[in-house]
Amino acid sequence: MALEQPPGIVDRRKIHEAHTRVKDILGALVIRDGALTLVTAKNGDVPIEENHGFGLYYRDCRFLSGYTLRCNGRTPTDILSSDEKGYASFTVMTNARYKDENGRQVEKETLSIRRDRIIPGILDEKISITNYNEFEAAVELSLAFDSDFDDIFTVRGMTHPTNGRVLPPAYEKGQLTLRYLGEDGHRRNTRIIFDPLPSAVRDGEAVFNLHIKPREQEAIRLRIQVEDMPPDTPSAVDDRQLQRRIKGIRASYADTMECCSNIQTDNGIFNKIFLRSLSDLRMLYMGQPVDIFYSAGVPWYDALFGRDSIISAMQVMPYNPEVARSTLRVLAGYQGRKADDWRDERPGKILHELRVGEQANLNNIPDTPYYGSVDSTPLFLILLAEYIDWTGDMRLFNDLSGNVDAALKWIYEYGDLDGSGLLSYTQRSSKGLYNQSWKDSWDSMSHADGSLAVHPIAAAEVQGYAYMARRRIANLLDRAGRHEDADRLRQDAVNLRWKFNNDFWMEDRKYFAEALDKNGQCDVISSNPAQALWSEIIEPEKARLVVGRIFQKDMFSGWGIRTLSSNEKRYNPLGYHNGTIWPHDNSLICMGLNRYGFKEELAVLFTCMYEAAGFYPIYRLPELFGGFQRGEYDVPIKYPVACSPQAWSAGSIPYMLSASLGFIPDALNTRLTLYKPKLPPWLRTVKIGKIIVGDAYTELEFKREGESTLVNVVGKRGNLEVNIVY
Known part of the structure; x- marks a missing residue:
């Protein structure tokens, strides 16, 4: 039969196709602090042509879409060393052969060119050139700057550019300013201050003519500041403020180092992977200094996400519980209060995504915030229970009791769309997500014949979240003296477990359906039911069958569990949710294996992700990677536009370690x-x-x-x- 597309998702397909035309950004240098993020090529450049996502970002706007360095008219390509540590980076390069302004031949690899950067609220860079010749070398260093001031949704190919105006660059008194008048009324500026002053500035390019004596060094310092006015008009950052900010960042990263030194193993590679995981999560802090949460990922999802911020906070709970506390408070503050179809909002619902850029200000996108996530609400409740299990902080539960009741009310009154007792979703917003579980791409839910799921859709793992939320919140309600409410939740959890094991079970395939839709079971083999192990909604005898099934070759690639079986019609090893491998998905499956006692299988998945991390630069697991069979390739095949770093991927290795060690905290009972x-x-x-x-x-x-x-x-x-x- 023809593979028809359900109504309302054609635009989403075009959006996805546009996004996947973006070229490879894996292996980029990334430094970040607060809401300011720099993504560059290995040589430190932001390419002006064929940029594909590199840039300096702030509040969902790209303030630099080009920043390139040339030495005597040529881009240094011989990179001797390059590294980043969250808030800082360095790159060491060398020169090509050239003749200087005096006609003297300067041989290749006789100049050292080093770029040192730090990003404490501004981008501060020092470019140092050392001359290893026996004569004075004349060097022309040129720095070219450009900015399209595009909203991140435009960079991703999801929206057309706005009618804002990019003004010509202005240079005055040692400061180059790139300027933009937004359609939303905001004035956005990128200000570059040079020390020393350039020899010449023309059309956004600064030229420095240096004369460097033998064995000596000359340095150029730049300070790049971004402005978004109104509503936020950052004041100029003086040196004293800058040093205080740097000191605070270093202290915070020192805390991360101390946490890692608190966990010692005999495996040096694993220690580096673990450190990278926690360092990346520290880099992804947002909402500082008080309301800290994890941004979902750089560069596409550098924002507050309900599902992502919750799961990543949960993954590192034994090592950093305070982020969970502040994440809960932030999400509670944005909890849905009304029925708004444009934003897929309903009272009590926890947001999916919050954006603050020009497209959001113009209401061209519904992410202000957008609530199209069926699972963020039960996950909010689970995170609260998990946090209290580790900390015993019932005061937070009391403070958020109104939010808890509102979330439960949403599950009962708005989440059950067809009266079946299952938590399901549909799209109401014209620019919303068609699929609103964690696999939220347009084609992620399907039937064995390849046809796409039709609303309303009840995803398998989401029923597990709803089951787990009821059980765990019931315990807290008992502690608060609300015994009748607790009993009702427990009974509803029992009913949901029975219904799930009955309605989702595919007897002929001895496995659970991916979802139930308007037409019945989405009868494909996928990772969704495997993730349901995490919630313990699966009956033990069926759990054994699920575990056996996911380790068959069509689901287990040798690098991890695929999102979709390689036997299914929509399988694609590079399909975003249709055959790739997601570290966070595998980490939740690992914790589920732990809860059912499948420790051998847990060790296999943990080993896969540990070995995969070892193949990636600086041991950083990306958002996802290809689902190709390990026997065909000796390395995990990259997904070119994966976020890296990405919060719940960074949290995967720590969560797998927790699963292996079998942590079950109960602070209320010490x-x-x-x-x-x-x-x-x-x-x-x-x-x-x-x-x-x-x-x-x-x-x-x-x-x-x-x-x-x-x-x-x-x-x-x-x-x-x-x-x-x-």
């Missing part, structure tokens, strides 16, 4: 259970200097002996019971 701890073959020892549960902590050592993992409770402080279940 208890920590270690459920069937099992280290993978490449980890012999793990030492945790301090694992905090409530007001107490314990020091733990895990040691693999043959097939067993032994636990030594080295010490405790405070009233904490540590139980080990083998």
Whole structure:
């Protein structure tokens, strides 16, 4: 049969096609602080032509779409070294052969060109050139700047440019200003201050004529400041403010280093991967200094996302619980209050995405915020329960009790679209998402014949979230004395579990359907039911069948579990949600395997993701990678436009470690259970200097002996019971 597209998603398909025309940005240098993000090529340039996503971003606007360095008319391409550490980067290059202004031959590789950058609210750069010739070298250094001031949705190919006006560059008193008058009334400027002053400035290009003596160095310093007026008019940052900001950033990263030093293993590569994971999450802090949450990912999703910010906060809960607390407060502040079809908003619903750029200001997009996410609301409740399990902070539960009730009311009154008792979604906004579970691309939900799912759609894993939210919030309601409400939630959870195991089960395939839609079961084999293991909604006998099925060759690539079986008609190893491998998806599956006691299978997935991380630059797992079979390729095949860093990918390795160690916290009852701890073959020892549960902590050592993992409770402080279940 013809593969017809459901009504309302044609534009989304064109959007996705436009986005996937963007070229490879994996391996880019990324530095970031707060809402300011710089994404460059390895040589530090932002290419002016064929840019494809590089740039300096602030508040969903690209303030630099071009920034290139030339030495004597040529772009240095010999990169000797390049690295970044979240808020800073450096690149070391060398020169090509040239004749200087005096006609003297300067041989290649006799000049060292170094770019040092730091981004504490502004972009501060120092370009140093060292002359290793035996004579004075004349060097012409040119820096070209350009800005389209495009909104991130325009950069991604999802919207047309606005009618804003880019004004000619202006240069006065050592400051080059790129200017833009937005259609939304905002004036946006990129100001570049030079020290020393350039020899000449023309059309956005600054030229420096340097004369560098033998064995000496000359340096040029730039300070690049962005402005968005109104509503936010940043004041000029003086040196004293800059140094305070830098000191604060370094202290914050030092805390990350201390957290990593608190987790010691005998595997040096794993230690580097773990450090990279937590450092990337620190880089993705947003909402500083108080309302911190994790931005979803650079560059496309550098914003508050309900689902992503919640899951990434949950993944690192044992190592950084405070981000969960502030994330909950931020999301509670944006909780839906009215029925608004344009934004897919309903009372009590937790947002999907918040944008603050020109397209949002003009209301050309519904992301102001947009609420088209069926799972962010139950995930909000789960995060709250998880946070209290680790901290015992019932005060937060009391503070957010109104938000909890509103979220539950949304699940019951608005989330059940057809009266079936299942949590489902439909699209109301003309520019909203057709699919509103975590696989939110237009073609992610389908039937075995290749036809796409039709609204309303109830995704498998979402039922698990709803089940888990009811059970865990019921425990907190009991603690608050609301026993009738708690009993009702528990009974509804029991009913939902029965309905899920009955209605989603495909007897002929011995597996759960991806979803239920208007026409029945979406009868494909996918990772959605595997993720449902995380919520424990699956009956034990069926869980065994699910686990066995996902490790068959069509689902398990050797690098992880695919989002869709390679036997299905819509399978594509580079399809965004139709056959690729997502680290966060595999991390949730790992935690589910832990909860059902499938530790051997957990170790296999953990090993896959550990080995995949080792193939990526600086050990950074991207948003996703190709679903090609490992036997066909010796390395994971990259997805060219994947976000990198990406929050829930950065949280995947820490979450898999937690699953392996079997953490089950219960701060309200001063208890920590270690459920069937099992280290993978490449980890012999793990030492945790301090694992905090409530007001107490314990020091733990895990040691693999043959097939067993032994636990030594080295010490405790405070009233904490540590139980080990083998």
